[in-house]
Structures are given as structure tokens and as C-alpha cells.
Amino acid sequence: MSAKDLRNELILSLKDVYHLKAFASLEDLLQGESVVLQYLAAHRGEVIYPSDLSRELRLSRPRITSTLTSLRHKGCVEMQHSQDDRRRIRVTITPDGLALIFDKLDGMNQYFDRMITGLGSEETKELIRLIRRCVEVMAE
Numbered sequence: 001m002s003a004k005d006l007r008n009e010l011i012l013s014l015k016d017v018y019h020l021k022a023f024a025s026l027e028d029l030l031q032g033e034s035v036v037l038q039y040l041a042a043h044r045g046e047v048i049y050p051s052d053l054s055r056e057l058r059l060s061r062p063r064i065t066s067t068l069t070s071l072r073h074k075g076c077v078e079m080q081h082s083q084d085d086r087r088r089i090r091v092t093i094t095p096d097g098l099a100l101i102f103d104k105l106d107g108m109n110q111y112f113d114r115m116i117t118g119l120g121s122e123e124t125k126e127l128i129r130l131i132r133r134c135v136e137v138m139a140e
Contacts, residue, residue, distance in 0.1 A: 022111030029108055035059075036067050037076060037101035040093035048091050049082075076100060 001009070017023055028034050035057055040048060054064045068091060071077040076097030082088040093101075116124050 020111075022108070022115065025104070025108040025111055029104060033067055033071055033076075034101060034104055036064070036071065037093060037097050038105075040077065040091065041098055041101050044093065044098075047082075049088050050091060053091065071097065 029038065036053060039053060039057060050061065050064050050068060053059070053068075054061045057064075059067075068077060068079065072079055074096075076094055078092050078094055079089050080092075082090050119127065
């Protein structure tokens with residue numbers, strides 16, 4: 001198989017992966033509202049401000065503002081002025097927000113559990129090794 005044919009076959013196989021429901025589930029959890037909800041769920045009990053989210057998630061402040069506004073309208077987060085500094089707004093995840101993100105995480109875990117069961121332990125480890133190697137090669 002020529003290098004060009006190999007490249008085309010790789011692109012087609014990655015395209016197939018991209019269209020899997022599991023990939024869509026993973027993609028959803030890695031961006032937008034879901035990534036904000038995951039962060040808030042993981043840091044429950046901590047004081048979180050929009051600037052913290054922007055810094056930690058590497059998202060612009062306007063993007064965080066827009067996302068938080070949407071999540072607030074959906075009842076997934078609450079926003080309250082800080083008692084120490086009224087200019088700052090504290091963000092907390094609501095029970096509805098927790099339920100939503102845990103449901104999404106559970107769905108994603110089910111997809112990947114199915115993959116692991118189908119591949120088996122050794123092929124899963126090999127896939128992980130190859131993905132890590134791909135990341136190394138592409139990062140160079």
C-alpha cells in the first residue's frame with residue numbers, strides 16, 4: 001500500500017470514529033456547557049468565579065459569560081454576588097446541573113465500557129499506546 005493510500009485509509013477510519021455516537025458524547029463533554037459543568041461538579045464546595053473558569057478551562061471570558069448565562073437559564077448553575085466583593089460573582093452548580101452532567105458522564109462511560117469489552121484488555125492497552133504515540137508525533 002502506498003503512503004498516499006495509507007494516508008487516505010487512515011483519514012477514512014478516523015472519519016468513521018468521528019461519526020460514532022461515543023465520539024459525539026466525548027466531544028460534548030470536552031467543550032461548551034458540559035466542560036463547565038464538569039469543572040463545577042469536581043470543585044463543589046469551592047468558591048468559583050467566572051475568571052477561575054476562564055483561566056482553568058482556557059476559554060475566553062466572553063465564552064464563559066455566554067455559557068454561564070445559558071446554564072443559568074436552564075437551571076444548571078446559580079450565580080450570586082460575592083459577599084466580600086460585590087463586583088465578583090460566585091458560580092455554583094445546582095442539583096439539576098449535577099444530574100445533567102452525571103447523566104452525560106454515565107452515558108459516555110457506557111459507550112467506552114462497551115468498546116473495552118469488545119476489544120479486550122490487551123487491544124485496549126494497545127489502542128491507548130497508539131493514541132498516545134499519535135499525540136507525541138503530531139505534537140512534534
